[in-house]
Amino acid sequence: MEASRPDTATRILDVSERLFVEHGFEATSLRMITQQAEVNLAAVNYHFGSKDALFEAVFMRRLAPLIASCLAELDELEAREEKLSVESLVTTFIRPCLALSKDPARGGALFVRLLSRTLVENHRLLRETISQQYSVFVQRYSRAFHHALPELGVEELAWRMHFAFSVMFNAFAGNDVLKIFTRSQIVSARDPDMIVKYLVPFVVAGLVSPVKG
Amino acid sequence: MEASRPDTATRILDVSERLFVEHGFEATSLRMITQQAEVNLAAVNYHFGSKDALFEAVFMRRLAPLIASCLAELDELEAREEKLSVESLVTTFIRPCLALSKDPARGGALFVRLLSRTLVENHRLLRETISQQYSVFVQRYSRAFHHALPELGVEELAWRMHFAFSVMFNAFAGNDVLKIFTRSQIVSARDPDMIVKYLVPFVVAGLVSPVKG
DNA sequence: AAGCGTTTCAAACTTACGTTTTAATTTGAT
DNA sequence: ATCAAATTAAAACGTAAGTTTGAAACGCTT
Incomplete structure (x- = not known):
């Protein structure tokens, strides 16, 4: 009964939410996010466009x-x-x-x-x-x-x-x-x-x- | 009646205090600080040792x-x-x-x-x-x-x-x-x-x- | 099975960061 | 005036950041 792995964008949002809280926006690098989310580094820019846009997405969700x-x-x-x-x-x-x-x-x-x-x-x-x-x-x-x-x-x-x-x-x-x-x-x-x-x-x-x- | 220019360390502390409030610690670079304080970039590390130590100095003052x-x-x-x-x-x-x-x-x-x-x-x-x-x-x-x-x-x-x-x-x-x-x-x-x-x-x-x- | 848009991947790019180095300059006591 | 210490200055170092690239892999319709 393993939980199905969410899609890439959701995994990025979840990990970002946690890391932004723990370390703040500036101190959280895309490499930290993508490593913990187990996705490729380029996935953030592919799905959200930029780190700024990712923050907005995390927030508005x-x-x-x-x-x-x-x-x-x-x-x-x-x-x-x-x-x-x-x-x-x-x-x-x-x-x-x-x-x-x-x-x-x-x-x-x-x-x-x-x-x-x-x-x-x-x-x-x-x-x-x-x-x-x-x-x-x-x-x-x-x-x-x-x-x-x-x-x-x-x-x-x-x-x-x-x-x-x-x-x-x-x-x-x-x-x-x-x-x-x-x-x-x-x-x-x-x-x-x-x-x-x-x-x-x-x-x-x-x-x-x-x-x- | 121009105010006498404070010494380098004080100028750094004053500018840092303002910039840390405005942008946060991580988003404030030493280059921003030293430019606005009109001191050399190396002055921070000379007087305070590191950016971390500068923050502590700003805080404890x-x-x-x-x-x-x-x-x-x-x-x-x-x-x-x-x-x-x-x-x-x-x-x-x-x-x-x-x-x-x-x-x-x-x-x-x-x-x-x-x-x-x-x-x-x-x-x-x-x-x-x-x-x-x-x-x-x-x-x-x-x-x-x-x-x-x-x-x-x-x-x-x-x-x-x-x-x-x-x-x-x-x-x-x-x-x-x-x-x-x-x-x-x-x-x-x-x-x-x-x-x-x-x-x-x-x-x-x-x-x-x-x-x- | 072929084709096509979508997504993933490894790698590189440019830029900016904190820090260090070395030399020049200023300061202050003798 | 002299010399040693303290301070300033310019430049470079190594690293890590956000972003971009182009090819590979995948998913889906036909």
Whole structure:
């Protein structure tokens, strides 16, 4: 019952996703990728055109479905409830991320880590192609949070959303900013369910906290 | 009244700090650095030994004083107050970061961005050298937060600190995870004072929120 | 079985990288 | 002023990077 070997392009995408997360885009060479994928060096340029285009392909394979899932959850929630709670809103984002993180067939947490890393790096390949395509994502969530938290001014809301998504991305990416200083033994640091148990209350508390006089 | 030209090593450090933030360590070549610093290519290896050692030098120049400042604030606070508030505790970390971000002579927000970026990248040069040196930082804050929030279990506290430092690092680093999707016009996104105004309440609310039954 | 588009392969190409070398120059103490 | 040490400079070294090439192998229709 050996798993059938995926085709060349898929093998390249899978290995690239992992190596880009581990070493970063620049530090990952096509020779590392093609060796681990057990394909010929020229296969990358044949199937994807260039290393830059490969990165975009790796990225879009996961990002498009992930964003679609979030928006679908948002649609469903807005159809079901009149007044949205902040927690349910946060969950529409968390749940697809969690599902992705727990699905080895889709690379598990690899992509969320890649996403987080790429956002922090402010990657040139992201600025150009992805920002315009997925502005609808931010717009939808901005409107939804505005309805859930009408007492917040637009500036304060924007900041709180910024903070909320920052910490959520980092949590799923497993970027333990404290562990790097110590040998801290949060053994469950990469267990997605544990993340959510503590993450949602933290984020919701920050979002709904009363405005300072 | 032209500023006197700093010596070669300092010019290299200053330029490297900026380029490492902009393009990352791997994508920044010594030729880019030495050209912009207007020094000879061999100067990096002469003064620092290698590109790896240069990165460490760039990093330690800022990190050691920053951590020292945080711990000094912590000492002062613990000497002054019996029972520490979470907000005052958060401020002992925020204030040195803010001071650094507002001081052009120390590179302004550049280093905090580099720190954030390097943490997310889980950089090899960080794991080896810095983690053991600065474990005292995490230990001190862990103890302090434990005293300020005695009702939290060690696991829950570790998670909340993880989330709190994540969002603080990202905020100072100016990693606007939402702006990359849109052309969002939070014009003040890089204004350190604005960050603190909204950041502290958000973080404190997450930290002190009551434990779920 | 022949033919044809698609894919794979080994090899080479060009370029840029970090580093080293050797000599020239500057600096600072005597 | 002199000499030794520290610094700068120009050039080259060896390696590895992304990409291209042209032929071989494969898969499919006829």
